[in-house]
Amino acid sequence: MADVSTSTKSSTKPWKSFQVRKRDTEVKRDAVLLTAAHLFLEQGYRRTAMSQLADRLKITKPALYHYFHNKEEIVIECYRRGIALIESSLQTADAGQTCGLDKLRVYVEAYATAVVRYEFGRCVAWLDDGELSAAAQREVRSLKRRIDATLRGFITEGQRDGSIGACDPKLAAFAIAGAVNWIGVWYQPGGPLSPEAIGRQYAELLTNGLRRRAENA
Amino acid sequence: MADVSTSTKSSTKPWKSFQVRKRDTEVKRDAVLLTAAHLFLEQGYRRTAMSQLADRLKITKPALYHYFHNKEEIVIECYRRGIALIESSLQTADAGQTCGLDKLRVYVEAYATAVVRYEFGRCVAWLDDGELSAAAQREVRSLKRRIDATLRGFITEGQRDGSIGACDPKLAAFAIAGAVNWIGVWYQPGGPLSPEAIGRQYAELLTNGLRRRAENA
Amino acid sequence: MADVSTSTKSSTKPWKSFQVRKRDTEVKRDAVLLTAAHLFLEQGYRRTAMSQLADRLKITKPALYHYFHNKEEIVIECYRRGIALIESSLQTADAGQTCGLDKLRVYVEAYATAVVRYEFGRCVAWLDDGELSAAAQREVRSLKRRIDATLRGFITEGQRDGSIGACDPKLAAFAIAGAVNWIGVWYQPGGPLSPEAIGRQYAELLTNGLRRRAENA
Amino acid sequence: MADVSTSTKSSTKPWKSFQVRKRDTEVKRDAVLLTAAHLFLEQGYRRTAMSQLADRLKITKPALYHYFHNKEEIVIECYRRGIALIESSLQTADAGQTCGLDKLRVYVEAYATAVVRYEFGRCVAWLDDGELSAAAQREVRSLKRRIDATLRGFITEGQRDGSIGACDPKLAAFAIAGAVNWIGVWYQPGGPLSPEAIGRQYAELLTNGLRRRAENA
DNA sequence: AATGAATGAGACTTCATTCAT
DNA sequence: GATGAATGAAGTCTCATTCAT
Structure with a gap:
């Protein structure tokens, strides 16, 4: 200045x-x-x-x-920016995969990477939207619902095309979203792992699990 | 009166x-x-x-x-009860498994089931301990650290015994704990799934992943 | 105490x-x-x-x-009490008069006396209801409109029965209400004149005017 | 620019x-x-x-x-202009009347007309001078006192010359000033009645009253 | 054991006013 | 002359907590 x-x-x-x-x-x-x-x-x-x-x-x-104008406007703007960042991260994710499981993996990786990379993304993921006014809540929940619906959609698709095993898609989507959103709780910028690395590992774990796989470990 | x-x-x-x-x-x-x-x-x-x-x-x-005596004592007591419930749930979990992955699965199932089943468990999982006094925080974080350490231990053990593939144990433990703790956000008692069913599915998903497995799907 | x-x-x-x-x-x-x-x-x-x-x-x-609960609730309650006091004062006023002018005089006397006598009456008369919430305003304005309508009614009645001369009833009602409401501006309890005396003189002036009348001065 | x-x-x-x-x-x-x-x-x-x-x-x-310089200076200037307008309106009013009642009527008409006609006049009449600084209050109250004194003077004069009946001059002056000042509360420019018409009716009502008079109705 | 009343600390917000440009 | 930015003082209200009974 x-x-x-x-x-x-x-x-x-x-x-x-x-x-x-x-x-x-x-x-x-x-x-x-x-x-x-x-x-x-x-x-x-x-x-x-x-x-x-x-x-x-x-x-x-x-x-x-x-x-x-007031305190709430500040959080809402944080949310808005986070929503925009996450959405643009997710838009690149739905292309070029062949089965439900792969789509899911790419999507989760994009989501997790965005949450790690952006403060505002972490706000969306972690902040309690119970504080917001009804109008602001609708905005936020709309995004969350969209993400949730996409996750469930990929899971169901994967179950149909045989790439994903039997499970409750609702529950699985909750588990995945929870694991990713929780990043907001522990992540501190400046750690040894890059956002992309964290995103990739999360995606791997949440889709393929921990079990060692003979073919592609 | x-x-x-x-x-x-x-x-x-x-x-x-x-x-x-x-x-x-x-x-x-x-x-x-x-x-x-x-x-x-x-x-x-x-x-x-x-x-x-x-x-x-x-x-x-x-x-x-x-x-x-005061508001904080109330949360602390909620935490204490939750800690006790979770710990006693987890104690039954480390017996009789042969490999790291199995131990992990059983442990996660017990943890998730406890979080679903007990309000106080959900308090420990979900409430922000930043509200607590330093002394109270130590108590809570000690439990959380213990759980985290156990998770990481099982993961490393599994990597040694070949049941778990390559991954960062710290990150994997975070993902698992996050998915489980997040239950506090969405779970409403009275749903169609029993706590045990939810626990089992979570454990399954977080250890074996979503991918359909040829041998034991 | x-x-x-x-x-x-x-x-x-x-x-x-x-x-x-x-x-x-x-x-x-x-x-x-x-x-x-x-x-x-x-x-x-x-x-x-x-x-x-x-x-x-x-x-x-x-x-x-x-x-x-809040500041507004306090004014509103002041208004309510004032409204009740004024209304009960006015109820005694509409009986036993034969012509519009007499009814008007008795009514004005009752109104003016109430405004002088009661703090809360003066609140209704003088306080700016622009401060109140929409709901509270309706309550207050309803009373004021009722008073205004009654004044106009008596004036028109008097014009029909010949006791009141030609004038715009709306304007006359405004003048009368204004004179009475203004009492809130200058009146200090403890003066030499009793509320009834003030009321009587106001009513006299506002109905019969100041001009000395031969017959009944 | x-x-x-x-x-x-x-x-x-x-x-x-x-x-x-x-x-x-x-x-x-x-x-x-x-x-x-x-x-x-x-x-x-x-x-x-x-x-x-x-x-x-x-x-x-x-x-x-x-x-x-500041907010108060703005109101004060509004007051000043209003005072000037009212005073010049009133100056034309004291000429050529023979009895106290007539002087009063002409004066009241001039005052009321000025209040109706000029925004600044209405400011003087209606705004609460309690907001002003001590110095500014003196200025405003001086005008108001002068008007009040003139009203009382005419009333007493009328009582001496027989044109006005028995009443408390102080109270009568209050009633008259109140009725006129209250115009600021309800008057909206653009109504059907001209300022002069309103002034004339007010003056008529406040001096001769509402009662129909045989001789000059 | 339990109550109505009261308190102190602190939160968010508004607004007249001034400063640097 | 005029602007965007900033400030200090003050106002309303909330809430955990305590007191006398």
């Missing part, structure tokens, strides 16, 4: 242009969201006080209200 | 014996805990107000403080 | 009976309302802070919330 | 002359005051936020502070 003058292209103007200021605002909104996501993941939505958030950002409490 | 003495069956004693009174107290403490567990699971610890708990029990708020 | 023991009938009981305690609560609720009415009339609803109210009552702020 | 110079008619001058600029400023100050008066009358001084005022004027909040 100190060397803003050097970062603007035209050095002829003595004050920040609208563009720059608007960009600044966006940057700060993003900073608020990211810090909030961290705090929410650390402590939960309820226990995170606006003053804490303000302190960590080194701004005053009312300044937060410059960027967001 | 003034003439309680007349309402007891044995009119030989002018007031309830200590024994009876103590038993009454125990019964009420239990009722408090169970109701609290339900509320905590429904809404989370933070969002559950003491007044809500009192209302649902149809007693007054200060009466709660007769049975427990 | 110090001599409560002497005010309870049966001195045999060492603690206040439920009855007494309940009565105490009612007394305090009333005290809150009356103090609130005074403050609202002095400063308006908005400018009156709950802390001010608490201070004047020599209790703490949250104690107020023991008696009323 | 950057090329304002090109949009002015006389392109001979590179920037607006002081005169023009001063006039612009005056125009905008006036716009602020009028909009503020409307908002204050609709919602009261307290409930009207500076941001609301800025929004309705389609300018930013700090821009308001270019024209006025």
